[in-house]
Amino acid sequence: MSNTMKTLTRRQLLSQSAALGASFAIGAGFVAGRAEAENWAMEVDHLAPGTMAVLIQMARDIYPHDQVADRFYALAVKGYDTAEAAPAIEAGVAMLNEAARETGHAGYLDMGWERDRVAVLRGIEDSAFFQQVRGGLVTGLYNQKAVWPIFGYEGESYSEGGYLYRGFDDINWL
Amino acid sequence: MTAPFDLTDDGVVVIIGTGAGGGVLANELAKKGVSVVALEAGGRYLPDDYINDEWDSFGQLAWTDPRTTSGDWRVAKDFSGLPAWIVKAVGGTTTHWAGASLRFQDHEWKAKTTYGEVAGANLLDWPIDPREMDDYYTKAEDKLGVTRTNGRAGLPGNNNFKVFEKGARALGYEEVHTGRMAINSADNDGRMACQQTGFCFQGCKWGAKWSAAYTDIPRGEATGNLEVRENCHAARILHDADGKVTGVEYFDADGNLQLQKARVVCVAGNSFESPRLLLNSASSMFPDGLANSSGQVGRNYMRHTTGSVYAVFDQPVRMWRGTTMAGIIQDEARNDPSRGFVGGYELETLALGLPFMAAFLDPGAWGREFTTALDHYENMAGMWIVGEDMPQETNRVTLNSDVKDAHGLPVVNVHFDDHPNDIAMRDHAYKQGMAIYDAVGATRVFPTPPYPSTHNLGTNRMSANAQDGVVNAHGQSHDIANLFVSDGSQFTTGAAENPTLTIVALAIRQADFIAAEMSRQNI
Numbered sequence: 001m002s003n004t005m006k007t008l009t010r011r012q013l014l015s016q017s018a019a020l021g022a023s024f025a026i027g028a029g030f031v032a033g034r035a036e037a038e039n040w041a042m043e044v045d046h047l048a049p050g051t052m053a054v055l056i057q058m059a060r061d062i063y064p065h066d067q068v069a070d071r072f073y074a075l076a077v078k079g080y081d082t083a084e085a086a087p088a089i090e091a092g093v094a095m096l097n098e099a100a101r102e103t104g105h106a107g108y109l110d111m112g113w114e115r116d117r118v119a120v121l122r123g124i125e126d127s128a129f130f131q132q133v134r135g136g137l138v139t140g141l142y143n144q145k146a147v148w149p150i151f152g153y154e155g156e157s158y159s160e161g162g163y164l165y166r167g168f169d170d171i172n173w174l
Numbered sequence: 175m176t177a178p179f180d181l182t183d184d185g186v187v188v189i190i191g192t193g194a195g196g197g198v199l200a201n202e203l204a205k206k207g208v209s210v211v212a213l214e215a216g217g218r219y220l221p222d223d224y225i226n227d228e229w230d231s232f233g234q235l236a237w238t239d240p241r242t243t244s245g246d247w248r249v250a251k252d253f254s255g256l257p258a259w260i261v262k263a264v265g266g267t268t269t270h271w272a273g274a275s276l277r278f279q280d281h282e283w284k285a286k287t288t289y290g291e292v293a294g295a296n297l298l299d300w301p302i303d304p305r306e307m308d309d310y311y312t313k314a315e316d317k318l319g320v321t322r323t324n325g326r327a328g329l330p331g332n333n334n335f336k337v338f339e340k341g342a343r344a345l346g347y348e349e350v351h352t353g354r355m356a357i358n359s360a361d362n363d364g365r366m367a368c369q370q371t372g373f374c375f376q377g378c379k380w381g382a383k384w385s386a387a388y389t390d391i392p393r394g395e396a397t398g399n400l401e402v403r404e405n406c407h408a409a410r411i412l413h414d415a416d417g418k419v420t421g422v423e424y425f426d427a428d429g430n431l432q433l434q435k436a437r438v439v440c441v442a443g444n445s446f447e448s449p450r451l452l453l454n455s456a457s458s459m460f461p462d463g464l465a466n467s468s469g470q471v472g473r474n475y476m477r478h479t480t481g482s483v484y485a486v487f488d489q490p491v492r493m494w495r496g497t498t499m500a501g502i503i504q505d506e507a508r509n510d511p512s513r514g515f516v517g518g519y520e521l522e523t524l525a526l527g528l529p530f531m532a533a534f535l536d537p538g539a540w541g542r543e544f545t546t547a548l549d550h551y552e553n554m555a556g557m558w559i560v561g562e563d564m565p566q567e568t569n570r571v572t573l574n575s576d577v578k579d580a581h582g583l584p585v586v587n588v589h590f591d592d593h594p595n596d597i598a599m600r601d602h603a604y605k606q607g608m609a610i611y612d613a614v615g616a617t618r619v620f621p622t623p624p625y626p627s628t629h630n631l632g633t634n635r636m637s638a639n640a641q642d643g644v645v646n647a648h649g650q651s652h653d654i655a656n657l658f659v660s661d662g663s664q665f666t667t668g669a670a671e672n673p674t675l676t677i678v679a680l681a682i683r684q685a686d687f688i689a690a691e692m693s694r695q696n697i
Contacts (some may be wrong), residue, residue, distance in 0.1 A: 062541070063540060063544070063545050064541070064542055064545050065548070065549060067549070118541060125540075134538075134540055138532055139229060139533075141532075142528055142529050142531075142532035142533075143228075143529045147528075148528055151528050151548065151549070151551045151552065152492070152551060152552030153494065153528040153551060154494065154495075155226075155227070156226035156227060156373065157226070157371050157495070158226050158371050158373070158379045158380075161369060162369030162370050162371030162380075163332075163370045163371065163372070163495040164369045164370040164371075166495075167492070167495060168330075168332045168333065168370035168496035169331060169332050169333060169336065170333065171336050171490075171491060173489045174336055174337065174340050174614065
């Protein structure tokens with residue numbers, strides 16, 4: 001995770017955490033996985049930590065893969081934590097939270113059921129904000145090489161001489 | 175080795191574009207002793223440079239200069255700025271192509287005669303006798319080293335093919351095999367055999383797949399008669415008071431405008447850039463653009479009726495292993511109007527990596543309906559539909575003066591609406607494709623919409639009569655004797671087959687014609 005995910009400081013960060021959402025620990029300048037086993041934390045410089053937490057949950061709700069851990073979704077949206085991108089993202093997440101409140105919840109992260117969050121997302125799916133986040137995820141999530149093995153995808157094989165002698169025709173169930 | 179020709183040398187043939195058409199034509203002319211300057215908008219990349227990573231390779235090779243789109247095709251919505259997935263590099267899209275090398279069927283040269291009047295279609299017969307093409311097809315197959323032709327063995331079938339083949343046999347299909355591919359099944363022509371590496375679309379790092387980039391181009395250069403100028407973007411073709419073309423203005427690698435004099439100009443920049451150049455070359459003598467007295471420049475844009483069918487099984491397939499296009503079903507390629515459409519289609523296996531599958535399986539889709547498909551990526555098989563689409567005058571490449579490229583030149587807008595025949599064919603192919611996978615136990619199937627176009631055809635079509643098209647049977651423009659079109663834009667109709675072999679065969683044929691006409695001093 002290099003400088004975007006500081007696993008070693010997670011415990012320190014958690015000790016400062018101000019709020020625990022449904023999925024994330026949100027503190028001053030960071031978002032972290034709530035469970036010890038997740039063992040990740042991400043500092044944010046331009047977005048409010050709560051905004052980044054919503055963004056990570058939104059990313060999972062758009063492209064939900066239960067076998068893919070939160071840290072991959074966090075990395076997929078980390079790129080919005082810039083001075084240039086932050087204002088539009090803050091406005092978009094505010095819109096999303098407002099839409100959640102209109103359904104009687106305190107905010108997007110307070111909706112426990114995916115179906116409720118998805119219903120809210122369906123309501124804003126034509127917005128530039130939603131399309132920006134969804135479009136960015138197509139590469140942001142699926143082009144992470146660390147994600148590929150979770151789907152069984154092997155990536156390049158040239159360095160290993162291709163599959164001619166490594167199973168290009170090894171199907172055995174037909 | 176590389177012949178340096180002077181900008182003022184008005185004895186050269188200038189070829190614009192170095193892909194299947196221009197790259198082959200350049201070599202064929204150079205071998206005959208004709209002096210050739212080839213202008214290539216892209217850079218030069220060779221097998222060591224190719225990247226076996228879908229998005230990184232796309233960034234390296236794809237033509238991503240601005241274009242706009244309109245019409246009812248879904249590409250205009252999902253990929254509005256990217257109507258085509260083609261290459262900007264020496265060798266053009268022969269770096270990217272899958273290698274399928276099929277001859278037209280005889281009746282496809284005579285589409286209007288065979289299909290009759292089809293409402294809304296601007297059908298025409300090619301002004302070429304199919305028998306005349308036999309020898310040129312053989313020459314093209316030998317040049318490309320096409321498997322299953324002229325004594326060459328087929329490639330072995332990968333997992334994706336085995337699933338496809340078993341389903342095809344269950345449905346009673348008979349013309350099912352691993353294709354006629356410009357991919358070496360054994361060492362051939364100084365290039366090695368296929369190692370079943372995948373990533374055929376990203377450039378073959380082994381050089382097992384034919385590409386002009388490392389065959390025709392360097393061989394032409396080795397004659398001393400071919401100079402390829404990379405990163406040179408043609409801007410305008412000039413002409414004299416007699417209406418003969420005299421040279422080409424282009425932006426060189428430093429962005430400076432240069433003028434190369436020419437005896438003959440051959441346009442081979444793909445079905446978007448070739449008409450764009452002719453239209454951008456409008457003058458007081460030719461106010462509608464060069465070679466456009468018919469008004470047909472830019473019209474009759476064809477892209478093949480395509481689509482894909484992917485399927486998920488309860489066990490792994492690992493379709494990405496091995497050649498991207500690993501086999502074919504040809505039974506549906508016949509013309510049989512009882513199916514509800516004229517013309518036919520081929521079914522060919524296709525595999526995408528996870529990153530491109532996420533982008534292309536159902537563009538814009540999200541939520542669990544979409545993601546549960548990708549969850550079973552390892553258990554997926556896939557095929558591509560390629561069928562004859564109807565030429566329509568209103569499917570058209572035009573200049574969009576509101577959008578300019580990096581050189582300040584108007585870009586093209588690509589307008590495409592499906593013809594009812596296209597829709598009927600695609601629906602039939604989806605049904606058959608899904609049935610093939612169902613027959614092997616698919617648990618879920620996906621009739622996937624067309625990708626940005628790779629088979630871009632028409633827009634400078636060949637016709638017997640000058641009022642019906644842009645060029646004659648030799649790709650020579652009806653209006654200007656020393657101006658030729660040498661790429662897929664000269665296609666009168668699209669046929670069901672992947673077009674590269676026919677583009678190459680026509681380029682070999684055109685080289686014979688140009689050299690002969692030059693020696694006769696006719697051009």
